[in-house]
Amino acid sequence: MHYASFYTFAIILCVQCAAQSIYETDVNFRVDPGSRTCFFEEGKAGQTLEVYYQVLDGQHGDLDIIFEIINPQGVQLVADYKKSQNSIIMDLEMDGDYVFCMDNTISVINSKLVFVYVMIENKVTDDNDETEVSVVDADGERKEEEEVIEWTGTDEEGNAYYIEVKHIHESLSRTLKQVVKARHLLDLYGAMKSRDSYLAFEDTFIVDVWSIFQIFFMITVGLLQVYMIKKLFNRSNNSINDYY
Amino acid sequence: MKSIKLSFLPLLLMINLSSALYFHIAEGERKCFIEEIPDDTTVIVNYKVQLYDPRSGGFMPSTPGIGMHVEVRDPNDRIVLSRVYSSEGMISFTSTIPGEHVICMYSNSTSWFSGSQLRVHLDIQVGEHAVDYANVAQKDKLTELQLRIRQLLDQVHQITKEQSYQRHREERFRQTSESTNQRVLWWSLLQTGVLVGIGYWQMTHLKSFFEAKKLV
Numbered sequence: 096m097h098y099a100s101f102y103t104f105a106i107i108l109c110v111q112c113a114a115q116s117i118y119e120t121d122v123n124f125r126v127d128p129g130s131r132t133c134f135f136e137e138g139k140a141g142q143t144l145e146v147y148y149q150v151l152d153g154q155h156g157d158l159d160i161i162f163e164i165i166n167p168q169g170v171q172l173v174a175d176y177k178k179s180q181n182s183i184i185m186d187l188e189m190d191g192d193y194v195f196c197m198d199n200t201i202s203v204i205n206s207k208l209v210f211v212y213v214m215i216e217n218k219v220t221d222d223n224d225e226t227e228v229s230v231v232d233a234d235g236e237r238k239e240e241e242e243v244i245e246w247t248g249t250d251e252e253g254n255a256y257y258i259e260v261k262h263i264h265e266s267l268s269r270t271l272k273q274v275v276k277a278r279h280l281l282d283l284y285g286a287m288k289s290r291d292s293y294l295a296f297e298d299t300f301i302v303d304v305w306s307i308f309q310i311f312f313m314i315t316v317g318l319l320q321v322y323m324i325k326k327l328f329n330r331s332n333n334s335i336n337d338y339y
Numbered sequence: 340m341k342s343i344k345l346s347f348l349p350l351l352l353m354i355n356l357s358s359a360l361y362f363h364i365a366e367g368e369r370k371c372f373i374e375e376i377p378d379d380t381t382v383i384v385n386y387k388v389q390l391y392d393p394r395s396g397g398f399m400p401s402t403p404g405i406g407m408h409v410e411v412r413d414p415n416d417r418i419v420l421s422r423v424y425s426s427e428g429m430i431s432f433t434s435t436i437p438g439e440h441v442i443c444m445y446s447n448s449t450s451w452f453s454g455s456q457l458r459v460h461l462d463i464q465v466g467e468h469a470v471d472y473a474n475v476a477q478k479d480k481l482t483e484l485q486l487r488i489r490q491l492l493d494q495v496h497q498i499t500k501e502q503s504y505q506r507h508r509e510e511r512f513r514q515t516s517e518s519t520n521q522r523v524l525w526w527s528l529l530q531t532g533v534l535v536g537i538g539y540w541q542m543t544h545l546k547s548f549f550e551a552k553k554l555v
Binding site for chain 1: 359361362363372373374375439463487488490491494495497498505508511512515516523526529534537538541544549552554
């Protein structure tokens with residue numbers, strides 16, 4: 096392995112696609128019953144917006160919420176009524192602050208926990224990104240390297256082989272993008288599992304409450320039956336005595 | 340030999356607080372966020388607070404004297420940190436137990452105009468998102484290729500931690516389901532016992548009642 100040659104090629108690689116800024120965030124909001132929570136995000140015209148929301152916890156009620164997206168001019172772009180989850184991808188048409196609202200006025204006693212994921216990115220270009228290789232020289236000026244920089248290595252048989260540094264960098268960047276996507280999918284999966292945990296907890300509560308109610312109901316019915324029969328016989332006895 | 344200078348590294352995710360999400364919070368109102376994180380994970384919360392100015396109808400850029408009280412609780416409801424911060428700052432904590440951590444914030448100052456609102460810019464970064472790679476690159480003098488490899492390593496390490504946390508959560512979920520099933524069984528047995536007991540009590544009570552009435 097030629098480490099020396101590797102370090103000599105430590106230069107600045109400018110990848111065109113890396114100038115793109117992606118903003119993504121995921122938050123869990125708890126919305127109290129009868130209230131409305133909104134949050135704002137800044138967007139620019141031409142950017143792509145992706146929103147994914149899922150109701151994780153509905154306490155003792157349904158897993159649903161009213162979700163709205165309103166653009167800076169006040170026009171409602173998305174209005175979902177009583178949905179438990181949805182994924183929205185849309186292009187933004189104007190600059191400004193977009194409003195995302197979660198409305199829980201549909202419920203009187205149950206607060207909802209909502210998982211929201213928002214990603215705003217510049218439009219993804221389809222053309223292949225060319226990796227430019229440039230070097231900063233002693234004057235501090237950036238110059239593009241004319242010759243192709245390669246990395247030298249030796250394989251098992253002792254033969255030297257060359258890989259362009261450009262290709263190594265592109266491959267690494269691609270791998271990193273895939274791994275970031277995998278992380279994001281894991282986050283979504285984690286949110287779904289958390290919803291299942293809340294549901295399981297709710298099942299335990301339902302089982303307990305209904306069982307106690309049934310036991311009390313049975314005892315009440317038993318006592319009522321005995322009371323009714325006794326009253327029946329008491330009355331018939333009294334009515335017989337009335338004849339005498 | 341051309342000198343090599345490390346300029347600003349283009350990163351895949353650029354975090355800029357002015358483009359973070361923001362929300363409005365009224366006086367005395369308390370906003371809570373829940374983050375479900377594995378253990379030994381660093382969470383960094385960047386926030387900025389602006390006060391609504393009723394004269395101009397806008398928000399004043401940064402107001403001194405406005406403090407935010409931030410409280411972080413761990414899954415066992417113990418307080419991890421509870422402090423008053425200034426109007427702009429960074430809070431960081433590391434989780435020791437895996438589970439749901441609750442980050443609550445509310446304003447503790449009463450010196451604003453009554454009925455006004457506070458605009459809070461918030462950015463919560465968990466785990467490897469919390470690492471500032473520009474700093475790491477400068478400190479460790481990494482080339483861009485090395486930085487990419489470092490980023491990949493961090494991401495994969497975080498995935499491994501998340502996976503083991505998922506396994507731990509599945510185990511807890513299975514325990515809850517099994518306990519629910521057991522409860523169903525025990526409640527049914529109890530209800531059958533109550534039914535049999537009531538039936539028996541009814542028969543003996545009515546028998547003694549009829550014998551007292553000399554009908555039997």
